[in-house]
Amino acid sequence: MVDDRKLAVLRAIVEDYVSTNEPVGSKALAERHNLGVSPATIRNDMAMLEEQGYIAQPHTSAGRVPTDKGYRLFVDRLSQVKPLSGAERRAIESFLAGAVDIDDVVTRTVRLLAQLTRQVAVVQYPTLTSSTIRHIELVPLTDRRLMFVLITNTGRVEQRVVESAEAVEESRVAHLRAMLNACLDGCGLAAAPDRVADLPEKLPAEDRPLAATVLSVLLESLVERHDEKIVFAGTANLAGADLSVGLREVLEALEEQVVLMRLLGETTDQSALTVRIGTENPYTGLQGTSIVAAGYGSGDRQLARLGVLGPTRMDYPVTMGAVRAVARYVSQILAAS
Amino acid sequence: MVDDRKLAVLRAIVEDYVSTNEPVGSKALAERHNLGVSPATIRNDMAMLEEQGYIAQPHTSAGRVPTDKGYRLFVDRLSQVKPLSGAERRAIESFLAGAVDIDDVVTRTVRLLAQLTRQVAVVQYPTLTSSTIRHIELVPLTDRRLMFVLITNTGRVEQRVVESAEAVEESRVAHLRAMLNACLDGCGLAAAPDRVADLPEKLPAEDRPLAATVLSVLLESLVERHDEKIVFAGTANLAGADLSVGLREVLEALEEQVVLMRLLGETTDQSALTVRIGTENPYTGLQGTSIVAAGYGSGDRQLARLGVLGPTRMDYPVTMGAVRAVARYVSQILAAS
DNA sequence: CTTGGCACTCTGTCTTCCCGAGTGCCAAGT
DNA sequence: ACTTGGCACTCGGGAAGACAGAGTGCCAAG
Numbered sequence: 001m002v003d004d005r006k007l008a009v010l011r012a013i014v015e016d017y018v019s020t021n022e023p024v025g026s027k028a029l030a031e032r033h034n035l036g037v038s039p040a041t042i043r044n045d046m047a048m049l050e051e052q053g054y055i056a057q058p059h060t061s062a063g064r065v066p067t068d069k070g071y072r073l074f075v076d077r078l079s080q081v082k083p084l085s086g087a088e089r090r091a092i093e094s095f096l097a098g099a100v101d102i103d104d105v106v107t108r109t110v111r112l113l114a115q116l117t118r119q120v121a122v123v124q125y126p127t128l129t130s131s132t133i134r135h136i137e138l139v140p141l142t143d144r145r146l147m148f149v150l151i152t153n154t155g156r157v158e159q160r161v162v163e164s165a166e167a168v169e170e171s172r173v174a175h176l177r178a179m180l181n182a183c184l185d186g187c188g189l190a191a192a193p194d195r196v197a198d199l200p201e202k203l204p205a206e207d208r209p210l211a212a213t214v215l216s217v218l219l220e221s222l223v224e225r226h227d228e229k230i231v232f233a234g235t236a237n238l239a240g241a242d243l244s245v246g247l248r249e250v251l252e253a254l255e256e257q258v259v260l261m262r263l264l265g266e267t268t269d270q271s272a273l274t275v276r277i278g279t280e281n282p283y284t285g286l287q288g289t290s291i292v293a294a295g296y297g298s299g300d301r302q303l304a305r306l307g308v309l310g311p312t313r314m315d316y317p318v319t320m321g322a323v324r325a326v327a328r329y330v331s332q333i334l335a336a337s
Numbered sequence: 338m339v340d341d342r343k344l345a346v347l348r349a350i351v352e353d354y355v356s357t358n359e360p361v362g363s364k365a366l367a368e369r370h371n372l373g374v375s376p377a378t379i380r381n382d383m384a385m386l387e388e389q390g391y392i393a394q395p396h397t398s399a400g401r402v403p404t405d406k407g408y409r410l411f412v413d414r415l416s417q418v419k420p421l422s423g424a425e426r427r428a429i430e431s432f433l434a435g436a437v438d439i440d441d442v443v444t445r446t447v448r449l450l451a452q453l454t455r456q457v458a459v460v461q462y463p464t465l466t467s468s469t470i471r472h473i474e475l476v477p478l479t480d481r482r483l484m485f486v487l488i489t490n491t492g493r494v495e496q497r498v499v500e501s502a503e504a505v506e507e508s509r510v511a512h513l514r515a516m517l518n519a520c521l522d523g524c525g526l527a528a529a530p531d532r533v534a535d536l537p538e539k540l541p542a543e544d545r546p547l548a549a550t551v552l553s554v555l556l557e558s559l560v561e562r563h564d565e566k567i568v569f570a571g572t573a574n575l576a577g578a579d580l581s582v583g584l585r586e587v588l589e590a591l592e593e594q595v596v597l598m599r600l601l602g603e604t605t606d607q608s609a610l611t612v613r614i615g616t617e618n619p620y621t622g623l624q625g626t627s628i629v630a631a632g633y634g635s636g637d638r639q640l641a642r643l644g645v646l647g648p649t650r651m652d653y654p655v656t657m658g659a660v661r662a663v664a665r666y667v668s669q670i671l672a673a674s
Numbered sequence: 675c676t677t678g679g680c681a682c683t684c685t686g687t688c689t690t691c692c693c694g695a696g697t698g699c700c701a702a703g704t
Numbered sequence: 705a706c707t708t709g710g711c712a713c714t715c716g717g718g719a720a721g722a723c724a725g726a727g728t729g730c731c732a733a734g
Contacts, residue, residue: 025727040677043728061684061727101496111592139472139488147488151476157486157496159438233592235572239585247584248576255448255570362696377708380697398696398715 008035009045010054011078014066018315023063068278068312071290075275075316082317084325088116092329099333102126102156106231109306109330114234116322119310120254122293124264125229126154126303126334133184133192138177138214143167148217152189154303154334158221168210176211179203180218189222228304230260241311249285254309259283264293264305273320278312288312292319294327298335306330345372346382347391348415351403355652360400405615405649408627412612412653419654421662425453429666436670439463439493443568446643446667451571453659456647457591459630461601462566463493463640463671470521470529475514475551480504485554489526495558505547513548516540517555526559565641567597578648586622591646596620601630601642610657615649625649629656631664635671643667 012033016024026039026046035042046064049055054070057063066074084092095112099105106123113121137149144167150158179199187195196215200208232254243250253259262282265274276291286309293307307323349370353361363376363383372379383401386392391407394400403411421429432449436442443460450458474486481504487495516536524532533552537545569591580587590596599619602611613628623646630644644660 023727027727038677039727040679041675044676047729057728059684061682063727101498134478134484135474135476137472137474137476137486139474141471141490147471149474149486149488149494151474151484151486151496153478157494159488159494161438236585236588236592239583239588246576248573251573251576255573360696364696375708376696377710378706381707384698394697396715398694398713400696 005035005037006045006049007073007078008033009042010049010066010070011074013046013049013055013064014070014074014078017065018313021313023058023065025063028063068280071277071312071316072280075277075320079317081273081324082321084321088322089325092116092326096329096333102154105330105333109326110231110233113306113308113322113326114237116326117308117310117319118234118237119308119314119319120232120234120238121306121308122230122232122254122260122264123306124261124304125231126156126297127228131156131303132186132188134186136177136180136184136218138162138173138180140168140170140173146173146214148214148221150218150221154298160217160221162214162217164210164213166209172207172210176203176207176214179211180214192222193219228261230257230264232260234308237310243288243311245285245288250289250309253283253286259286263291263309264307265291273324274307275316275320290314290316292316292323294323296327296331296334298331303334342372342374343382343386344410344415345370346379347386347403347407348411350383350386350392350401351407351411351415354402355650358650360395360402362400365400403650405617408614408649408653409617412614412657416654418610418661419658421658425659426662429453429663433666433670442667442670446663447568447570450643450645450659450663451574453663454645454647454656455571455574456645456651456656457569457571457575458643458645459567459569459591459597459601460643461598461641462568463634464565468493468640469523469525471523473514473517473521473555475499475510475517477505477507477510483510483551485551485558487555487558497554497558499551499554501547501550503546509544509547513540513544513551516548517551529559530556565598567594567601569597571645574647580625580648582622582625587626587646590620590623596623600628600646601644602628610661611644612653612657627651627653629653629660631660633664633668633671635668640671 009029012029012035013024016029016032026042029035029042030037030039046055049070050057050064053067054073055064056067058065092112096105096108099108102125106125110121110123113123131152131154133150134153135151137151139147139149141147141161144164146162146164146168148160148162179202180196183195183199184192196218199215200211203211235251235254238247238250253263263276263286265276272294274291274293276293278290279287281287281289281291288311289309290312291307291309293305295305297303306327308319310319346366349366349372350361353366353369363379366372366379367374367376383392386407387394387401390404391410392401393404395402429449433442433445436445439462443462447458447460450460468489470487471490472488474488476484476486478484478498481501483499483501483505485497485499516539517533520532520536521529533555536552537548540548572588572591575584575587590600600623602613609631611628611630615627616624618624618626618628625648626646627649628644628646630642632642634640643664645656647656
């Protein structure tokens with residue numbers, strides 16, 4: 001009984017604070033939410049909540065504000081993810097449906113998410129590692145240079161320029177291309193290194209130097225892209241918000257691929273939402289912000305993650321709903337292509 | 338004589354204001370720059386400069402601040418582009434040299450420029466239009482879907498998924514691919530539409546539907562990319578600066594491809610620096626900012642543009658030096674590959 | 675356990691005041 | 705005709721003080 005009401009009070013505090021951005025006092029609470037008790041009672045509850053670290057007051061004689069711990073409890077037990085409206089869904093669907101290639105999908109997704117949540121959206125490109133090789137192309141640029149192109153089943157294209165020590169004939173390139181495709185078509189990226197391990201031995205001796213060069217580039221492109229490309233959008237939404245620390249730090253963090261990477265979180269269950277609140281985040285400079293992220297991918301495999309970053313004081317139910325919905329729709333789009 | 342000194346005063350005002358960010362008064366000017374005259378004389382000059390619109394005072398009894406017109410005169414006639422230090426040059430060179438593909442070149446360039454100038458850097462991807470087709474690839478994904486890949490001599494790769502109304506055999510794809518490459522290899526992108534115009538007629542009737550579909554995608558990818566991709570970096574540098582208007586507007590403008598596009602300016606002479614100061618810029622919301630841009634490209638052709646955006650109160654000589662240097666180095670890199 | 679009452683403590687805001695920087699103008703000097 | 709020192713004037717910005725209002729904690733009564 002007592003405990004129940006305290007939780008209700010906490011929920012009310014979070015909701016009010018999120019919507020008004022001002023410390024909320026006992027009187028206002030009693031008025032706006034019909035908790036059926038007087039301000040004095042609420043004050044007592046608040047005192048206990050504060051003692052337990054769920055709320056804090058910026059100054060003596062100011063209202064209370066949720067702490068990170070308070071938000072955490074709110075997200076875990078006091079709130080429900082809020083589904084999107086029908087109109088929003090249709091908008092998402094039609095907006096994403098127009099994408100022409102994987103780049104376009106990612107670009108549209110990140111913009112969509114930023115607009116939808118009015119926060120900074122972050123989208124990781126689908127990981128190569130869990131996709132398979134669809135085709136490999138070798139295109140002569142000059143007699144010593146080749147363009148190496150790797151196409152995956154997710155529509156991703158990797159390209160590299162290969163320098164050869166000596167001039168190579170067109171026919172050898174064609175041969176090598178055929179060998180590579182025969183060997184690797186449909187092969188998972190993770191398995192590729194093994195498959196090509198003995199390839200040079202099957203080739204005539206004069207082809208081996210070229211093959212070795214090309215293979216090293218192939219392997220390199222597989223490994224290197226392990227740290228994936230990440231894009232973001234909606235930084236303008238940070239302008240108004242008051243991050244407890246400087247805006248500068250946040251913008252800097254956003255431009256650091258590595259930080260962003262970790263921010264989205266390690267791979268978890270597909271479709272499960274990850275929420276990281278304020279100081280739960282390992283990076284100073286982002287401690288006034290929260291991240292809501294989810295995995296996405298075609299079918300059952302999780303390919304990558306996407307999410308949004310905003311002030312700790314954000315509307316978690318709505319944000320979580322938007323992130324989840326977008327993750328699902330993108331997954332659908334990817335599965336269809 | 339008189340005129341000369343007034344210009345010297347204007348120059349001094351710009352320099353002082355840029356370095357201190359505070360309105361500069363007659364006394365301070367007389368002290369810091371040895372103009373050989375008394376503050377009272379300077380006051381007279383300042384009054385005239387103000388009358389002519391080169392400077393203004395934020396409030397009565399505050400120092401003077403350059404107007405956009407004042408900056409313009411400064412840039413046009415009173416300043417010299419400041420070359421980079423040797424160390425900076427070496428840093429640029431080594432940083433850009435490590436790029437593996439065109440994407441990498443652009444990414445590195447934009448970061449480099451942002452760091453160098455401590456402002457927001459903007460880089461446009463090299464235009465497809467002035468490059469030539471190196472290779473076209475068609476990769477079957479399913480029996481009704483093809484991946485269309487276009488590779489240009491600048492190392493750029495365009496990809497699209499093509500949907501066919503009916504199942505297509507591998508051999509027909511191969512044939513079409515061969516035809517396309519024979520027809521278009523080395524062809525300028527601008528000339529491509531003409532070259533393929535009569536291609537369907539040369540094909541057996543049963544191949545024509547597929548060919549038509551593929552060609553439409555090809556043409557589309559040529560046209561569509563006319564509005565080019567643009568990337569930016571260094572938004573964190575805006576955090577401290579005081580744009581006369583909100584930071585939000587600027588961030589929003591940066592995420593609008595179209596605005597950015599126009600911002601960099603129309604194609605001009607290669608290597609010529611374009612400077613757009615404050616209200617010279619057509620976009621509200623960017624009127625507290627200036628843009629310094631230059632073209633770059635391999636050899637004599639200008640492929641695209643790059644530049645930086647910062648507060649009107651920026652160090653023009655240094656910024657211009659950095660932009661010019663980076664544009665040159667990128668051009669070198671591109672010419673070499 | 676809840677509630678109303680009450681004294682207390684802060685913050686934020688508004689006003690006032692004052693200092694100093696900077697100007698414009700004028701009259702004198704070269 | 706230009707330069708210079710002097711001087712009165714203006715105005716922004718910071719310091720100090722007063723004040724109102726919101727909110728709390730505690731206590732005693734229901």
